[in-house]
Amino acid sequence: QITLKESGPTLVKPTQTLTLTCTFSGFSLSTSGVGVGWIRQPPGKALEWLALIYWDDDKRYSPSLKSRLTITKDTSKNQVVLIMTNMDPVDTATYYCAHKKSGLDYWGQGTLVTVSS
Amino acid sequence: QTVVTQEPSLTVSPGGTVTLTCASSTGAVTSGYYPNWFQQKPGQAPRALIYSTSNKHSWTPARFSGSLLGAKAALTLSGVQPEDEAEYYCLLYYGGAWVFGGGTKLTVL
Numbered sequence: 001q002i003t004l005k006e007s008g009p010t011l012v013k014p015t016q017t018l019t020l021t022c023t024f025s026g027f028s029l030s031t032s033g034v035g036v037g038w039i040r041q042p043p044g045k046a047l048e049w050l051a052l053i054y055w056d057d058d059k060r061y062s063p064s065l066k067s068r069l070t071i072t073k074d075t076s077k078n079q080v081v082l083i084m085t086n087m088d089p090v091d092t093a094t095y096y097c098a099h100k101k102s103g104l105d106y107w108g109q110g111t112l113v114t115v116s117s
Numbered sequence: 118q119t120v121v122t123q124e125p126s127l128t129v130s131p132g133g134t135v136t137l138t139c140a141s142s143t144g145a146v147t148s149g150y151y152p153n154w155f156q157q158k159p160g161q162a163p164r165a166l167i168y169s170t171s172n173k174h175s176w177t178p179a180r181f182s183g184s185l186l187g188a189k190a191a192l193t194l195s196g197v198q199p200e201d202e203a204e205y206y207c208l209l210y211y212g213g214a215w216v217f218g219g220g221t222k223l224t225v226l
Contacts, residue, residue: 039163039217047155047163047206049215060213064118096162103153103168104208110162 002026004036004097004108011114012087018113022080022097029055029075035100036080038071040093041110048093052100053080089115119143121209121218128224129197137221138189139207145188146209152190153208154183156201157220163206167192199225 008020022036029036037052051071052060061069070083080097092115099106120142129135139152146152154167165174167183170190180196190209194201202225207218 037215046219047157047208047217049208049217052215060215063214102172102174103151103165104155105165105168105174107162107164 002099002106004099004106006095006097006108006111008095008111008113010112011116013117014088014115016087018082018084018087018091020082020084020095020097020111020113022082022108024078024080024097024099027099027101029053029073029078029080031055033101036073037098037100037104038080038082039096039098039104040091041096042090042093045093050084050095051082054100087115091115119211119216121207121216123205123207123218123221125219126222126224128226129194131197131199131225133197134193134195135197135223136186137192137194137205137207137223138186139191139209139218140189141209143211146185146190148185150190150209150211152183152185154181154190154192155206155208157204157206166205194223197225201225 004024035054038050053071068085073080094110094112096110097108098104122140155163157163171183182193205221
């Protein structure tokens with residue numbers, strides 16, 4: 001079965017760079033049509049789509065955050081990495097990764113990242 | 118900036134029917150926006166319900182259905198169960214980027 005799990009720091013300081021890793025199993029990111037995306041959710045607020053990487057290394061970013069985001073994949077390790085620069089307290093959120101084939105069909109449990117000095 | 122709008126809250130009685138909608142600031146929502154719908158309960162990750170307007174996942178209960186209603190995407194729950202009380206989010210595709218709606222808090226009362 002398909003599973004995804006997010007990992008990374010739980011606390012980062014303002015202006016620092018956040019690096020999150022999504023480790024998955026049950027599928028290959030070299031399979032045509034498959035992608036892995038990142039979504040975040042500030043406490044008590046709505047979901048926000050951040051980025052998506054496809055099997056062919058096509059990368060898509062939220063226009064409002066594009067300058068701060070980088071998404072990469074390591075197919076051999078079954079991992080997708082999201083890098084977000086210049087973190088701010090407003091970036092405090094639970095960050096999710098999700099498998100994309102039939103929509104965003106499988107989600108990880110999420111990881112809470114707090115931005116505070 | 119593109120905005121996707123949902124009803125902030127709706128209330129439905131058990132056994133009743135309710136329709137949640139999803140509108141785009143760019144105009145009418147069509148199948149080309151590939152509307153997705155998700156359910157999220159407190160403390161849990163979102164769960165996918167519908168993709169590409171009306172397609173259900175294998176785990177989606179039959180009482181959930183997706184459609185286009187006028188200029189919006191819609192999620193209809195027929196025969197609502199108490200366990201359907203949750204936050205519901207739509208997701209629309211804008212030529213490479215995706216945008217979530219603000220969510221609808223559905224209360225079953």
